[in-house]
Amino acid sequence: MGNQVEKLTHLNYKEVPTADPTGMDRDEGPRIGVSYIFSNDDDELEQQQDSVHDLGGENPALQPYDPQLHEVECSVYYRDECIYQKSFSEEDTTYTPENLLNRCKPGDLVEFVCQAQYPHWVVYVGDFQVVHLHRLEVVNSFLTDASQGRRGRIANRLYRYKPLSPAVVVRNALEQVGCKDRDLSWRNSECFAAWCRYGKREFKIGGELRIGKQPYRLQIRLGDKRSHTLEFQSLEDLIMEKRRNDQIGRAAVIQELSSHLQAAEEEEEEDEDHHHPARGTPPKLWPQFPPGNAGAALIW
Template sequence: MGNHLDRITHLSYSELPTGDPSGVEKEELRVGVAYFFSDEEEEVDDGGGGGGYPCASQESPGAVSELEYSAFCSQECIFSKLRENQDLNVYSAKTLLSMCKPGDLVELVSTSQAPHWAVYELNDQVIHLHEGEIRKDSLTEIGRGRRGRIVNSRYRFRPLPASLVVQNATGHLGLNSGDICWTNSESFAAWCRFGKREFKKGGEAHSAAQQYFLKVHFDAGTRSGHTLVFRSLEDMIWERRRVDASGILKELSLGVNGGKE
């Protein structure tokens, strides 16, 4: 994938597609079951290859310092993470458990690491992609003191019924490495909820006519930021998670036109 900074395309805000942020996928519901085999299926976001889960966040309760994003494809908003219209507060595992329902997508956050996503099943159990394996674990255990939130509305596609979301997740328990067709925990969890093949590795045919625009917002409530252009949803997710883990774009913004386009 390798969408590095030298591939960033700067656009003015007026050039961004302006589809309705509440837009939903208009295609029929799809529950994908096809596999794409690859030797590069390891998680890219779980802290550098060591055993165990990422360490707990040191952020103050209720909030974390993080970039905000919006993404568009074919004139429609397909992804939104903006504090102005969403609750981006984070909660302890105990509080999160009281909020979760079967089929919910859970995001665990920590400083200087890409968020870890999981599908909530029932009774403190979540199903997730971790270190190249689809596994079931206790939400309390994988949290290890980190905070989290429910992110069902982060992607703007039409969701599958909760029972099918859980079925998608449980149906892949035990798969590892060569049998897995997702490159990170977010893509797996999102596929379970929306059933779209675009979340799978190699699941989307590249087309010169189709582009994904990712707007990285540096200052909440303003139009300051950078726009990145990608040819697939998979590439866009990979780069956004890399930015979340490294903070490179956030640092770059301090020296480019004062953070303004």
């Protein structure tokens, strides 16, 4: 489980526009990025959902869904700034698509969730309709259709960026309807929806120059005041890993990390014994976060 940039297949490169059409990115000049040929995680979600119906399964919105059992608590940092945080609270309550219709306002982001599937994000634009990235195309559809029966929640507070006005968010979404295939600038539905609401080029394909630095950190909380941190060159790479964690589920993530950390500890102990054979293995002291740091108190 590591930086997703190592897992991409670079079959085709081209320059893609990185300046937002809203003109919100005025602090820097346009940056040149690369475009990747990639497997769209929302396509896989769609196929999984179809198989549920083909097998005569129950409507996912009616099945029990507990975020504390299926999802991973995590925080995202850009250098020392927390830009995203998912923690279990009453705000994480999920609703049926019909109940969401009474809660959504134009410009809201909605995240549809289901066990063993990638989350699917949409932008609510009013009149019971949403705009979202669906099978490599930005489409406009009814919220109930976009949900495919899954439960959902309003996801406005996950990212900590300052949002654009509701009118601009809706305009951003509607202006992209019909965009598809190689003209797309987003790798998944979350990146598209978040870009509509916050206007940040970091959500776009190639929106950040990769120069070897890894300023983004994904801090995964494992419980019992423990956490593990992964580093990434770009926000889009980090989002892909975060979504993969949601798709495989909390139990699988903990199992992956436990195996990885155990192997790392054994390697460290062997190295210490090799250099200090008479000293033995010293007790481990876990470093504490500096005061005021959000997230877990201890880190592995």
